Amino acid sequence: MAMVVSPLRHRATGEGERIMNLVHLSDLHAGPGFRPEVAHALRLRLSELQPELIVFTGDLVQRWERTSDWLMARGFLRRLAAPVLAVPGNHDLPVFDPIARAWRPLLRFEAVVAQSADSQHQLAAASVVGLNASKFWTLDLGRISAPQRHQTAALLAAQPPEHLRIVAHHHGLAEPAGKRPRGRLRGALSWVQALAAMRVDLVLTGHNHFPMVQALGAGYGHAFVWSQAGTATSSYYRHPEWQTNSFTSVCGDARELLVCVWAYRGAEGFVVAKRQRWRRQALGWQCAVGS
Ligand SMILES: [Fe+2]
Numbered sequence: 001m002a003m004v005v006s007p008l009r010h011r012a013t014g015e016g017e018r019i020m021n022l023v024h025l026s027d028l029h030a031g032p033g034f035r036p037e038v039a040h041a042l043r044l045r046l047s048e049l050q051p052e053l054i055v056f057t058g059d060l061v062q063r064w065e066r067t068s069d070w071l072m073a074r075g076f077l078r079r080l081a082a083p084v085l086a087v088p089g090n091h092d093l094p095v096f097d098p099i100a101r102a103w104r105p106l107l108r109f110e111a112v113v114a115q116s117a118d119s120q121h122q123l124a125a126a127s128v129v130g131l132n133a134s135k136f137w138t139l140d141l142g143r144i145s146a147p148q149r150h151q152t153a154a155l156l157a158a159q160p161p162e163h164l165r166i167v168a169h170h171h172g173l174a175e176p177a178g179k180r181p182r183g184r185l186r187g188a189l190s191w192v193q194a195l196a197a198m199r200v201d202l203v204l205t206g207h208n209h210f211p212m213v214q215a216l217g218a219g220y221g222h223a224f225v226w227s228q229a230g231t232a233t234s235s236y237y238r239h240p241e242w243q244t245n246s247f248t249s250v251c252g253d254a255r256e257l258l259v260c261v262w263a264y265r266g267a268e269g270f271v272v273a274k275r276q277r278w279r280r281q282a283l284g285w286q287c288a289v290g291s
Pocket residue numbers: 027029058059089091207208209
């Protein structure tokens with residue numbers, strides 16, 4: 001029987017102390033390649049974890065033009081028993097319809113997730129900002145615009161100091177070693193610098209279809225945790241060591257975070273494959289214990 005990780009089990013909590021408990025899903029790719037048996041196992045594990053928020057970092061569908069993909073994605077989202085903050089991925093914009101791409105590229109995405117592509121969600125112990133990095137003028141590459149940077153900085157600056165500051169978007173912050181040349185944002189270095197200046201604690205991304213957790217921003221005076229989620233339900237794996245589906249859970253508070261990568265293992269369902277405990281120090285977050 002797989003272990004279920006409870007946020008309250010890892011550290012004694014004081015009276016009235018607030019603990020964040022979120023799950024990070026990415027790259028559903030509803031359509032060809034979607035694995036219904038994995039989606040079923042995922043729902044079972046989520047019902048045990050009971051996250052207060054599910055952050056979804058894009059590529060909800062395989063093909064924007066296919067209505068059946070959107071219906072499948074909507075059915076999946078409706079069966080999740082937790083609020084969802086979702087940002088679009090490059091697959092969630094039109095490819096073969098240039099008029100739709102120029103005029104209303106986010107129309108279908110925003111209709112299915114029932115929120116705008118840029119959004120914010122407030123938790124008892126955290127503030128989460130979702131940003132659309134998938135622009136209509138580029139097919140695969142992502143970018144965070146100057147207005148998005150300013151709005152994010154203003155939103156986070158207005159949050160209580162004890163709140164975790166979390167930012168989510170589809171494209172990654174650095175190139176996966178030797179992998180996809182389009183696996184990260186354009187202008188990623190200056191965005192990392194901006195995130196460090198905002199004293200962000202955690203950045204959640206997808207797009208590359210394999211999980212990875214590391215610190216970034218130390219060179220700019222504040223290290224934050226960057227967690228890239230794998231593909232939750234698609235059979236399009238892009239890393240030789242991660243030929244399975246996965247998702248990530250994050251729980252904790254402004255002093256300590258527990259990050260777990262859950263991998264799909266057939267009859268066992270989703271089980272913990274990696275676990276890291278992070279602690280906040282004077283210069284930001286450091287991994288204290290990890291596997
Ligand atoms: Fe994807």
